[in-house]
Amino acid sequence: MFAENRKISIRQLQMLLLLDCFGTAVLFLPAELAEISGRGCFFAALLGGLGVSAASLLLTAVGRRMPNGTVVDWCRSVCGNGIGTILLLGLAGKLLLDGMLELRIFSEIICRFMLPATPVWVLSLVLLLVAGALAAQGTECRGRTAEILFFLVAIPLLLVLLAVAASTQYARVLPLALPSPSGIGAGLTEMSIVFRGLVFLYFIYPDLKKPVGFAVWKGCLLITAVVTVIVLLCLANYGEGMLAAKLLPTLQMLERVSFTGVFLTRQDLLLLWFWMASAVLFLSGVVFFGSLLGTQLCRQAEKKRKLWLWVVLAALFALSFLPESLMAAQRLRLAVSPWLNLAYLVGLPVLLLLLGRKGEKKDV
Numbered sequence: 297m298f299a300e301n302r303k304i305s306i307r308q309l310q311m312l313l314l315l316d317c318f319g320t321a322v323l324f325l326p327a328e329l330a331e332i333s334g335r336g337c338f339f340a341a342l343l344g345g346l347g348v349s350a351a352s353l354l355l356t357a358v359g360r361r362m363p364n365g366t367v368v369d370w371c372r373s374v375c376g377n378g379i380g381t382i383l384l385l386g387l388a389g390k391l392l393l394d395g396m397l398e399l400r401i402f403s404e405i406i407c408r409f410m411l412p413a414t415p416v417w418v419l420s421l422v423l424l425l426v427a428g429a430l431a432a433q434g435t436e437c438r439g440r441t442a443e444i445l446f447f448l449v450a451i452p453l454l455l456v457l458l459a460v461a462a463s464t465q466y467a468r469v470l471p472l473a474l475p476s477p478s479g480i481g482a483g484l485t486e487m488s489i490v491f492r493g494l495v496f497l498y499f500i501y502p503d504l505k506k507p508v509g510f511a512v513w514k515g516c517l518l519i520t521a522v523v524t525v526i527v528l529l530c531l532a533n534y535g536e537g538m539l540a541a542k543l544l545p546t547l548q549m550l551e552r553v554s555f556t557g558v559f560l561t562r563q564d565l566l567l568l569w570f571w572m573a574s575a576v577l578f579l580s581g582v583v584f585f586g587s588l589l590g591t592q593l594c595r596q597a598e599k600k601r602k603l604w605l606w607v608v609l610a611a612l613f614a615l616s617f618l619p620e621s622l623m624a625a626q627r628l629r630l631a632v633s634p635w636l637n638l639a640y641l642v643g644l645p646v647l648l649l650l651l652g653r654k655g656e657k658k659d660v
Contacts, residue, residue, distance in 0.1 A: 302434050302435045302436055302502075302503045303435075303436060303503055303504070303505050304435055304436055304438075304439035304500075304503055304504065304505065305439070305504075305505050305506070306504065306505070306506055306508065306509075306511045307443070308439030308440070308442060308443055309439070309500065309504065309508065309511060309512070309515075310511055310512075310514070310515040311439075311442040311443055311446045312438060312439060312442045312493070312496075312577065312581075313493055313494070313512060313515045313516075313519075314442075314446065314450075314515060314518065314519060315442050315445065315446060315493075315573060315574045315577045315578070316492070316493025316496065316574070316577055316578045316581055317490055317491050317492065317493040317494070317516075317519050318490075318519065318522075318570070318571070318574045319398055319402075319490070319492065319493075319571070319574055319575065319578055320398060320401045320402050320405065320571060320575070321486065321489040321490045321492075321629070322490060322523055322526065322546060323405070323544045323545075323546045323547060323571070324543075324544065324626060325341065325486050325487075325490065325523065325526075325527065325546075326526065326527045326530035326531065326539060326542075326545045326546060327530075327539055327540055327541070327542045327543070327544075327545050328482070328486060328630075329341055329479070329482055329483060329486055329527060330530075330531065330536050330539040330540040331540040332475075332478060332479050332482040333475040333476065333479030333482060333483070334473060334475075334479075334536045335468075335469065335471075335472070335473040335531065335536050336472075336473040336474050336475035336476070336479055337475070337479070337527055337531055337536070337539075338469075338524050338527040338528040338531060339472075339473075339474055339475050339479075339483075340475040340479045340480060340482055340483030340486075341483055341486070341487060341520075341523055341524045341527045342483075342520065342524045343475070343480050343483050343484075344480070344482075344483025344484040344485070344486060344487035344488070345483075345487045345490075345491075345516070345517075345519065345520025345521075345523060345524065346517075346520060347483075347484050347487070348484070348487050348488055348490075348491045348494075348516065348520075348641070349513055349516035349517055349520055351494075351641050351642050351645075352491070352494055352497075352512050352513055352516045352641075353513055354641075354642065354645035354646060354649070355494060355497045355498070355512070355641065355645050356497070356508050356509075356510075356512050356513065357645070357649060358370065358645050358648050358649060358652075359497060359500075359501040359508060360507065360508075361649070361652055362501075362648075362652070363501050363502070363507070364501075364502055365501075365502065366498060366499045366501075366502065366588070366589075366592065367384065367387065367498035367499060367589075368380075368384060368589065368592040368593060369592075370498075370648050370652075371383050371384055371648070374647075374648055374651045374652050375647070375648075375651065381593070383644060384589065384593055385593075386636075386639070386640070387495070387498070387589065387640055387644075388586065388589055388590070388593070389636075390495065390636045390640055391495065391582050391585065391586050391589070392582075392586065392608075392611055392612065392615060393615075393632065393633065393636065394492045394495070394578075394582065394633065395578075395579055395582035395583075395586070395608075395612045396611075396612050396615035396616040396618070397616075397619075397625050397628065397629045397633070398492075398575055398578055398579065398582075399420050399423060399424065399575075399579060399612055399613075399616045400416075400420070400616040400617070400619055400622075400625045401622060401625050401626060401629075402423070402571065402572070402575040403416045403419040403420045403423065403616070404416060404621070404622035404625070405544070405568070405571075405622070406419050406568065406572075407419060408622075409547070409568060410568060417617070420613060420616055421613065423575065423576060423579060424579065424583075424609050424612060424613055426576050427576050427577075427579035427580040427582075427583055428580070428583055428605060428606075428609050430576065430577075430580040431580040431581075431583035431584035431587070431605060432602065432605060434584070435500070435503045435584070436503075438577065438580055438581065438584065441577065442577060445573040445577070448573075449569060449570040449573050450570075452570075453570050456550055457525065457526070457529070460529050460533075460549060460550060461525075461529060464529060464532045464533055465532065466532045468531060468532050468533075468534070468535040468536075469528065469531055469532050484634075485630070485634040487520070487523070488633070488634050488637040488638070488641065489629060489630075489633050489634065489637065490519070490523060491516065491519070491637075491641070492578070492633070492637070493578060493581065494512075494516075494641055495640060495641065496581050496585055497512065498585075499585045499588060499589070526546055529549060530542075530545045530546060530549050533549050534549075547568070579612070582608070582612065583605055583608050583609060583612070584605075586604070586608040587601045587602075587604035587605040587607070587608050588601060588604075590604035590607065590608070591604050
């Protein structure tokens with residue numbers, strides 16, 4: 297049984313990271329960066345991705361120092377029960393916020409492009425049930441699923457992107473322009489949302505077969521490269537003015553290339569298939585690690601995790617209907633998620649490393 301073996305390989309971790317991070321934020325990102333950075337939008341994506349990739353080294357440093365525990369053990373041992381519990385409750389809120397926004401935004405996109413006659417709540421419920429079934433089987437099942445889905449979706453997506461790149465004229469990119477300081481800040485903000493899957497590193501270290509080393513950092517660099525190429529291609533196809541006015545430029549860009557034959561006659565649907573795999577895997581991570589966090593916070597036995605799994609599923613479903621629309625959900629994500637990412641992808645790792653070092657000096 298998968299649930300009885302929670303160990304995953306470093307390769308599976310990298311594939312999980314790639315699929316967890318490649319969420320719906322990438323569909324909006326080129327337009328939002330073009331609005332602020334103009335022709336320098338792809339440089340903004342590159343610099344922002346490099347900045348977040350550097351921040352991932354903080355999380356791996358915490359994992360190397362405390363390889364046998366999760367964030368619950370780290371916070372309680374370093375910060376004490378009181379402050380540690382407050383930090384963990386904030387982390388639980390971040391998981392729920394990221395999960396419910398991904399659920400609502402992706403359900404709205406599917407409703408618009410694929411199933412316009414289907415109610416959003418039905419799509420959300422189906423996505424959650426699939427994610428919950430995957431989460432119930434544990435970490436190894438998520439890792440093996442990522443191995444399979446990665447090749448099923450990444451290779452066709454790469455072929456489509458290569459076709460787009462070959463048929464694109466790059467005059468709209470020239471002359472090259474560097475982003476302003478506000479553009480660099482926007483790049484960091486947007487790319488921090490893309491890398492929302494890094495938060496799962498707080499829980500994953502006990503489940504790894506080998507030390508992580510620089511595997512996470514290398515995975516982040518690959519994600520940065522792919523996102524930068526997508527932004528560059530969107531800019532080359534539309535120009536900065538038209539790109540800034542697009543709602544989902546990544547999908548619209550892929551519709552511009554036509555293939556002979558049947559398999560790739562709708563490239564936008566192919567891309568939605570990629571994002572469907574990413575959304576389900578990310579939501580399964582939110583459900584799995586959210587249930588694990590609830591169990592450990594309440595100091596309950598592992599068998600109680602299935603109860604918390606249902607609690608997390610119900611919470612995600614209910615919270616996903618708080619935003620009134622697709623754009624309201626995206627505005628909420630832009631307003632709140634970057635601050636939570638700053639707190640939990642940079643602030644908390646730095647705090648744990650500093651306080652952990654002070655504790656080691658006292659013990660000596």
